[in-house]
Amino acid sequence: MTVTLQRRLTLTAVLGMAYWFFGNLYEAVVFSPNWVVDSPAQFARLREFFVTTGPTLYFVPVAQLAILLVWVLWWRNRDEELKRDYRRAGVASLLSVALSVYVIAVLVGQMFGEDAPGPELTAVAWQWNAGNVLRMGLTAVTGWSLFSAFRKLDRRS
Numbered sequence: 001m002t003v004t005l006q007r008r009l010t011l012t013a014v015l016g017m018a019y020w021f022f023g024n025l026y027e028a029v030v031f032s033p034n035w036v037v038d039s040p041a042q043f044a045r046l047r048e049f050f051v052t053t054g055p056t057l058y059f060v061p062v063a064q065l066a067i068l069l070v071w072v073l074w075w076r077n078r079d080e081e082l083k084r085d086y087r088r089a090g091v092a093s094l095l096s097v098a099l100s101v102y103v104i105a106v107l108v109g110q111m112f113g114e115d116a117p118g119p120e121l122t123a124v125a126w127q128w129n130a131g132n133v134l135r136m137g138l139t140a141v142t143g144w145s146l147f148s149a150f151r152k153l154d155r156r157s
Helices: 003-035 039-049 055-059 062-076 080-112 121-156
Strands: none
Touching: 003 039, 003 062, 003 080, 003 121, 039 080, 062 080, 062 121, 080 121
C-alpha cells in the first residue's frame, strides 16, 4: 500500500469514526436525558415517532465501513512506526463493536421492542447511557489513534 493511499484511507476512517462519535454524542445529549424520566411514556412516544426511520439508519453504513477500514488498515500496515497507532485503533474499535452489539441487540431491543418492560425500563435506559458513554470513549480512542497515524503519514508526503 502506498503512503498516499494509506494516508487517504486513514483520513477516511478518521472521518467515519468522527461521524459515529458525534452521532452517539447527539443521542447522549438530546435523546437519552428524556429516556430516564418517565421511561415507559417516553419510549411509547419514541416508538410512535420512529415509524419510517430511526437512529440506526443514521449510522448505516458509514460507521460499519469506517470500522472495517480500521481493521483493514491495521491488517495491511507494514510500517513499524504506525503499528502501535493502528493496533490501538483496531483493539478499541473491536471493543466498541462488542459493546455496540450488546447495546443494540439487548438494550435497544428492550427499549423499543414490542414487549418493552414497564417500571424497569428506567434501569435499561440508564444502562444504555452507561454503554453509550463507554462506546463514545472507545470511539474517541479509535479516532485519536487513527489521527495520530494520519499525522505521521502526512508528514512524509
